[in-house]
Amino acid sequence: MDSLVIIIKLQKIIQNNLQRIGESMISGGVDNYEKYQYMLGQARSYQYVLQEISNLLNNKEQKDEQGNIINIDRNPKA
Numbered sequence: 001m002d003s004l005v006i007i008i009k010l011q012k013i014i015q016n017n018l019q020r021i022g023e024s025m026i027s028g029g030v031d032n033y034e035k036y037q038y039m040l041g042q043a044r045s046y047q048y049v050l051q052e053i054s055n056l057l058n059n060k061e062q063k064d065e066q067g068n069i070i071n072i073d074r075n076p077k078a
Contacts, residue, residue, distance in 0.1 A: 007053060007057070010053070011050060011053055014046050014049055014050055014053075015046075015050065017042075017046055018043055018046040018047065018050070021039050021042055021043045021046070022043065024039065025039055025040075025043075
């Protein structure tokens with residue numbers, strides 16, 4: 001299996017877990033402050049991991065040698 005496919009599947013799993021935590025917090029699934037703090041920590045961790053995966057994938061795309069990345073500078077320096 002291609003490593004990119006594995007990464008995309010992992011992203012989906014993490015996003016689903018993050019969504020589940022958010023829904024549980026919104027729907028009143030938190031009955032005490034400690035549980036709230038725990039779930040908030042989980043959500044932040046999932047967001048951090050998703051951001052790091054995204055950063056790694058963006059670096060890979062920018063280093064693509066096929067020339068598919070086009071940089072459009074809206075404010076060119078004169």
